[in-house]
Amino acid sequence: MDWTAIGLSLELAAIAAGVLLILGLPVAYWIAFSERRWKFLVEAFVSLPLVLPPTVLGFYVLVALGSRSPIGRAWTAWTGHGLAFTFEALVIASVLYSFPFAVQPIAAAFSQIDPTLLEASATLGASRWRTFFRIVLPLSLEGIVAGAVLSFAHTLGEFGVVLMVGGNLPGVTRTVSISIYDDVQAMRLGTANQTALALLIFSFAVLASVYALLRKPWSVGPIA
Amino acid sequence: MRLIASIQKRLAPAFTLDVVLSLEPGFTMLFGASGSGKTTLLRALAGLLTPDSGSITIGQRVVFSVVPPINLPAAARDVGFVFQHLALFPHMSVADNIGYGLGDAEPGLRRQRVRAIADSFQIGHVLTRRPQDVSGGERQRAALARSLVLDPTLLLLDEPLAALDHATQSRIIDDLRAWNASHGIPILYVTHAHREVFALGERVLVMDRGRIVADGSPSDVMDAPGREPIAQIVGFENLFAATIVDRRPDAGTMLCRLAQMGTELEVPLAHTKNDSSVRLAIRAGDILLATDKPHGLSARNVLGGTLAAIRREGPTVVADVDARDRFVVHVTPSAVDGLGLVAGMPVWLIIKTYSCRVVSA
Numbered sequence: 001m002d003w004t005a006i007g008l009s010l011e012l013a014a015i016a017a018g019v020l021l022i023l024g025l026p027v028a029y030w031i032a033f034s035e036r037r038w039k040f041l042v043e044a045f046v047s048l049p050l051v052l053p054p055t056v057l058g059f060y061v062l063v064a065l066g067s068r069s070p071i072g073r074a075w076t077a078w079t080g081h082g083l084a085f086t087f088e089a090l091v092i093a094s095v096l097y098s099f100p101f102a103v104q105p106i107a108a109a110f111s112q113i114d115p116t117l118l119e120a121s122a123t124l125g126a127s128r129w130r131t132f133f134r135i136v137l138p139l140s141l142e143g144i145v146a147g148a149v150l151s152f153a154h155t156l157g158e159f160g161v162v163l164m165v166g167g168n169l170p171g172v173t174r175t176v177s178i179s180i181y182d183d184v185q186a187m188r189l190g191t192a193n194q195t196a197l198a199l200l201i202f203s204f205a206v207l208a209s210v211y212a213l214l215r216k217p218w219s220v221g222p223i224a
Numbered sequence: 225m226r227l228i229a230s231i232q233k234r235l236a237p238a239f240t241l242d243v244v245l246s247l248e249p250g251f252t253m254l255f256g257a258s259g260s261g262k263t264t265l266l267r268a269l270a271g272l273l274t275p276d277s278g279s280i281t282i283g284q285r286v287v288f289s290v291v292p293p294i295n296l297p298a299a300a301r302d303v304g305f306v307f308q309h310l311a312l313f314p315h316m317s318v319a320d321n322i323g324y325g326l327g328d329a330e331p332g333l334r335r336q337r338v339r340a341i342a343d344s345f346q347i348g349h350v351l352t353r354r355p356q357d358v359s360g361g362e363r364q365r366a367a368l369a370r371s372l373v374l375d376p377t378l379l380l381l382d383e384p385l386a387a388l389d390h391a392t393q394s395r396i397i398d399d400l401r402a403w404n405a406s407h408g409i410p411i412l413y414v415t416h417a418h419r420e421v422f423a424l425g426e427r428v429l430v431m432d433r434g435r436i437v438a439d440g441s442p443s444d445v446m447d448a449p450g451r452e453p454i455a456q457i458v459g460f461e462n463l464f465a466a467t468i469v470d471r472r473p474d475a476g477t478m479l480c481r482l483a484q485m486g487t488e489l490e491v492p493l494a495h496t497k498n499d500s501s502v503r504l505a506i507r508a509g510d511i512l513l514a515t516d517k518p519h520g521l522s523a524r525n526v527l528g529g530t531l532a533a534i535r536r537e538g539p540t541v542v543a544d545v546d547a548r549d550r551f552v553v554h555v556t557p558s559a560v561d562g563l564g565l566v567a568g569m570p571v572w573l574i575i576k577t578y579s580c581r582v583v584s585a
Contacts (some may be wrong), residue, residue, distance in 0.1 A: 119272050120311035122298040124325035125374060134324070138315045 001194040004171050005179035009156055009199075012087070012175060016094040017102070017152035023095065024102035024147060029132070031103065032110030047100045054097065058164025061093045065165070085167045090175075093165040094155045102151040109143020110136060142214050149210045153203055225249055225377050225409045230278040231268045241265060241275075241434040247378075247410035251401075253421045253442070254414045255458070256431035262414045263308075265431070266380045269412070270305045271298035282377045304371030304379040308386070310363055312355035318342075318366045319351035325374045341373040345399055361392040368396070372403060379404075379411045386417065397424055418459055421446055430454055460505035460581065461552040468500040477524070477577055480504060485548040489575065490524040494582035503583045508554040510579035513543065514572040515563050525575040527551075534560070534567055541565075547573050 031043055049057055065083040066072045075083040083089050113136060121131040137144070159177040166173030168182070176199050183192035227247040234240045241261045256262050267273040269280060271287065274295060280288040282303070287296040298305075312321050323329075323338045342348045345365040350358045355366060364384055371379065385393040404411060415421060421428050421442045428445050430438035438445045438454045446458045465483040472478060476493050480502065489504065496502055518526060529547025536542075541560050543553045551573055555565070565571075 114311065116307050116309065116311040117313060119298070120305070120307060120313075121324070122272070123270055123301075123303060123305040124370065125299050125302075126325070126327065127299060130327060135313060 001191060001198060002174075002176070002179040002183075005174050005176045006195065006198060008087075008171065008174065009176040012090055012094060013152045013155040015091050016098060016155040017148050019091065019095050020098055020102035020151040021144070021148050024099070024106055024151075025144070028103045028106035028110055028147075029136070031107040046103050049097050050100050054158065054160025055164055057097055058093065058161040061089070061096060061161070061165050065089050065092065084165065085169065085173060087166075087172055090162060090166040090173055093161045094158060097158055097161045098151040098154045101154045102147040105143045105146040105150060106140065107143075109140030109146075112143075113139050145210060145214060149206065153207065156199070156203065225283045227269070227280075227282050227378050227410045227412075229269060229280040231265065231275045231280065232277045233264070233268060233273065233275045235264065235434075239434055241268065243431075243434070243436055245429065245436060247412060249408040249410055250404070251411050251413055251425055251427070253425035253428040254412055254431060255421050255428050255446075256416065258416060260431040261434040262416075262431050263382055264434075266305065266382055266412065266414060269378065270303045270380055271296060271301045272305075285377070302374070302377045304374065304376035306364075306367050306371055306379070306381045306384040308382045308384065310355075310367040310384065312363060312367055312370070314354065314356060317352050317354060318347065318358060318362075321355060321366055322351075322370045322373055324370060337373055341369045344403060345369045345372075345396075361388055361396065364388060364396055365399070368400060372407075375407070377409055379409055381411065381413045383414050383416070385420075386415070390423075393420075394423065418446065430458065454583075459507065461508035461554075462504075462506040462511075463583075464504045464506075464549065466502055466504050468496070468502060480580075482549045487527060487547060487549040489580055490577050491580035491582055492578055496582075505581040505583050506551075506575060506579055508542070508552045509540075510576070511551060511553045512574035513545070513553050513555055513559075513563075513565075514574060515565070515569065517572055518574060521574060523574045523576045525573075525577065525580075527573040527575070529571060529573060531565060531567055531569050531571045534565055543571075545571055545573055 027046065031039065031046070062084060063069060064071055065075070067076065067082050067084070072083050117135055117139070118131055121135050126134065157177060158175075159181070162173065162175050162178060166175075168174050168178055174182075176195060180192045180195050180199075183189070183195065226249070227245070229246075230244045232240065232242050239261070241264050243261075243265055254262050254265070264273065268275050275288065277290050278288070279286065279290070282301070286294050287301050288294055313324065316324070319338050319342070322342060323334050326334045326337060329337070338351070339348065342351055345368060347358075347362050347365045347369065350362050350366075355363055358366070367384065385396060388396070400411070413420075413424060425442050428438075428440065428442045429436050430445055432454075445454070466480040466489070467483065468478050469481050469488070470479040471493065473493060477490050478493050479488055480491050481488050482504075491504060494502065512523075517528065527547035529545045529551075531543060532546045532550070533544040534541060536557070539557075540554045541557055543555055543565065545551045545553055553573065559565070
């Protein structure tokens, strides 16, 4: 079993999920509560990774992060090495690729909150921040946890984008899915089976514990 | 504390809120059909909706004006708002709901104030429970306490008691009156229930299509509507165009002929401007219905006709009667059973002279 790859994948998924929570919350908030007419454009853009082949996304990320791109050059100037085929590049690509998996459940949870609860909070003198932390967050905890878990699980299982952006460097960018692919290509089916099974059991355990935790602690919405 | 407001807000091509009002401390009822703009007015006062023009002054404080541009957000207006469905926070205890607006207060002081207001609204015993685990009346009290603990300068109530039985309703209102005796703020109470206007209000504003069309004491406005839109709003189901055929000043009455089918009705004498055409308004609940021709009545108007249709609407039964002209009559379900009312049977209508209101056209 490729423990290095498993460890790398878990690290990548955890970091991506963390970054996605931080970036996803404001985006989801905007999608749920904005009344801009062009909101649908943002929603469509956020959902793009759901329909694009990972190679397309991976290709653009690679170009965007490459040594000739402004981002790539700035990164090189800052850190002294290129961005493509690094763990950092994988994180960036994973965040982009899993974005809809974080944003959609959170935005759905936000928009299910009865808007009069937010108005009530305002008439009680609460700032937007206080309303967000005291009302919006607790009432959409379920969606937020779902978003975090889904983006974690989705990152854990990604393949195409990793291959395009990260390549296959052991301990740096060789994640579980790539390790399994390598094993199969090399006819090391036993090893592939072990790693695959470990990933499957782990993924199931994570999802099951989350769904168990989320058995409706309270109902969301107005009380008639 | 006093509220002075002038609010204009165009909400749809055919609907503009256009209201000028001034509220003194105490209860003012805001009455009108649904869609007349009552809730919209409340939202504008609370800062949940920005008017196109106008100004809002609460006490000495201007909370909205166009010149100079002032638009305090809802959170800074000190306006209490009790929503129709209360909007209690379902994930917090009653105590946390009530203390929500006291966020900055020191915890000990906060507990003390929550306890005090909860006691004065008689919900001290449910403070640790969630809103969904207490009774409907206790929820209303919690919503009131949550707003009042902040000492608002104006309280807006959007039909908050509509779902409660009358006894519970009036107990809550008594507690609210007691609270306001020492605070003296204007309370604007939205309702579309006739009964609440009489039971609660010292003053009533009638709203129709975004405007205030009547303003006065409940009995002035609701019982003697001088203008037809108000008659319709306050629930005169029967409205007829009519001409005066005979004035009887000695009897204090006059005889009117309905324009459509010529039914004659004796109505109270009214002064009209050199014009014999008037409109008559009669409440459906003020008309008696008989299955035999009545004798020896004091009522002057007895009309024979046919029961054209009968249908149930909530607790009342609505009967349409063809007595040349078409009348709408409200009867109770037990009367329907007792008299064996069915569509098509002959009936008589009895209408007292003073049940007919003369409204200007």
